[in-house]
Amino acid sequence: MWPELVHRELAAAKVRLVGYVPDAGHKRLIELCQADQALRAVLLSTEEEGIGLAAGAWLGGERSVLLMQSSGVGNVINVLGMMKECRFPLVALITMRGDEGEFNPWQVPMGQATRTVLEAMGTIVQRPDSADEIAPTVNAALRLAYSSYASVAVLIPQRVIGIKSFQEQTNQ
Amino acid sequence: MMNRRSVVKKILENRGELLVIAGLGSTAWDITAAGDSPLNFPMWGAMGQAAMMGLGLALAQPRRRVLVITGDGEMLMGLGALATIGVQQPDNLSVVVIDNERYGETGMQATHTAHGVDLAAVARGCGLKDCPADLSSLRKAIHSQPGPNFAVVKVLAEKVPLVLPPREGALLKARFRRALLGPEADSV
Numbered sequence: 001m002w003p004e005l006v007h008r009e010l011a012a013a014k015v016r017l018v019g020y021v022p023d024a025g026h027k028r029l030i031e032l033c034q035a036d037q038a039l040r041a042v043l044l045s046t047e048e049e050g051i052g053l054a055a056g057a058w059l060g061g062e063r064s065v066l067l068m069q070s071s072g073v074g075n076v077i078n079v080l081g082m083m084k085e086c087r088f089p090l091v092a093l094i095t096m097r098g099d100e101g102e103f104n105p106w107q108v109p110m111g112q113a114t115r116t117v118l119e120a121m122g123t124i125v126q127r128p129d130s131a132d133e134i135a136p137t138v139n140a141a142l143r144l145a146y147s148s149y150a151s152v153a154v155l156i157p158q159r160v161i162g163i164k165s166f167q168e169q170t171n172q
Numbered sequence: 173m174m175n176r177r178s179v180v181k182k183i184l185e186n187r188g189e190l191l192v193i194a195g196l197g198s199t200a201w202d203i204t205a206a207g208d209s210p211l212n213f214p215m216w217g218a219m220g221q222a223a224m225m226g227l228g229l230a231l232a233q234p235r236r237r238v239l240v241i242t243g244d245g246e247m248l249m250g251l252g253a254l255a256t257i258g259v260q261q262p263d264n265l266s267v268v269v270i271d272n273e274r275y276g277e278t279g280m281q282a283t284h285t286a287h288g289v290d291l292a293a294v295a296r297g298c299g300l301k302d303c304p305a306d307l308s309s310l311r312k313a314i315h316s317q318p319g320p321n322f323a324v325v326k327v328l329a330e331k332v333p334l335v336l337p338p339r340e341g342a343l344l345k346a347r348f349r350r351a352l353l354g355p356e357a358d359s360v
Contacts, residue, residue, distance in 0.1 A: 016232070017228065017231060017232070040231060040260075042227075042231070042256065042259075042260060043256065043259055044252075044256055045252030045253075045255050045256055046252050048220065048221065048250070049221070049224045049250070049252060049253055049256055051218070051221065051224075052218065052220075052221030052222075052223075052224025052225045052227075052228065052250075052253070053224050053225075053227060053228040054228060055218075055221070055225050055228060056193070056224065056225035056226060056227060056228020056229040056230075056231075056232070057228035057229070057231065057232045058228075058232075058345075058349075059213060059225070059228070059229050059232070059345065059348050059349060059352070060191075060228065060229040060230075060231075060232025060233040060236075060352065061232055061233070061349065061352070061353045061357070061360065062228075062231070062232035064228070078217075078218070078219075079217075079218045079220075079221055081217055081218070082215075082217050082218035082221070082341065085216075085217065085340075085341035085342070086341030086342055086344065086345045087341070087342045087345065088345065
């Protein structure tokens with residue numbers, strides 16, 4: 001399963017803080033992070049807080065990762081400007097909504113704008129096409145962000161997450 | 173009521189190893205007027221994120237005391253941070269709001285606190301701890317009271333001369349990390 005493999009990548013890269021806004025697609029990975037004594041999982045009230053958290057952690061010498069849903073990308077636009085201006089590293093693992101097979105029309109506008117918005121703010125966007133590619137993509141994103149002081153977003157496609165109805169999401 | 177510059181100067185007196193984040197606007201100029209330091213991170217943007225930067229720093233540096241000094245308008249833009257800090261309970265973090273009840277950089281328009289919104293009550297409700305009101309006790313609390321601590325200091329709504337820190341974000345980050353982490357800041 002990709003969440004287990006991604007969790008292994010976070011541990012290998014010595015990530016110590018994981019900010020998250022709950023999302024059905026991240027359910028398993030959030031649980032793995034919460035159970036890991038070497039990590040601190042920080043519940044956020046909005047995605048924007050995760051950018052401040054990541055910047056503050058890096059000022060203090062620690063690596064972090066942000067888990068969020070594509071709808072939250074709209075909440076971080078202005079503060080991504082700080083990451084660019086200060087060259088703070090950022091790794092955001094973003095589960096897609098409003099993407100392939102979306103059932104909620106309200107998710108579609110932000111989902112379709114996600115990549116454009118991130119790229120407009122100077123964030124490097126990487127999108128694995130299959131579940132097998134997620135962990136290697138996260139590995140590469142961590143190296144890119146922390147070696148090159150870059151903001152990197154990994155978009156996890158809705159097809160991979162596989163939630164096809166509201167009922168299915170509720171039952172997760 | 174006191175002048176904001178003398179309040180911030182008093183809070184930062186003999187600061188020792190204190191790590192300081194200041195929110196966008198007047199508080200960034202206030203900490204600079206009190207004496208610029210590489211262990212200051214004055215924010216020139218990202219309004220609403222000062223408290224969260226303080227949380228990230230406090231969690232990354234549990235042995236150091238961390239102070240966020242910010243304005244009422246900046247705090248109001250990121251109130252959710254108080255809930256997030258309340259859940260994490262970092263015992264080395266203090267957040268002090270310098271409250272002039274105005275948006276000082278945009279024409280001194282009234283903020284919510286001018287209309288009675290009580291930031292200390294919000295913070296208390298989120299699980300942050302009250303600090304003593306007088307400045308010398310507040311200063312001591314910032315250095316030694318187990319946090320997360322929160323205080324509001326009401327100050328005069330007046331225009332004071334600009335005292336600007338360096339503007340370049342990458343420079344502010346690099347000087348802070350070098351001062352805190354030493355030479356290895358550049359190699360990790």
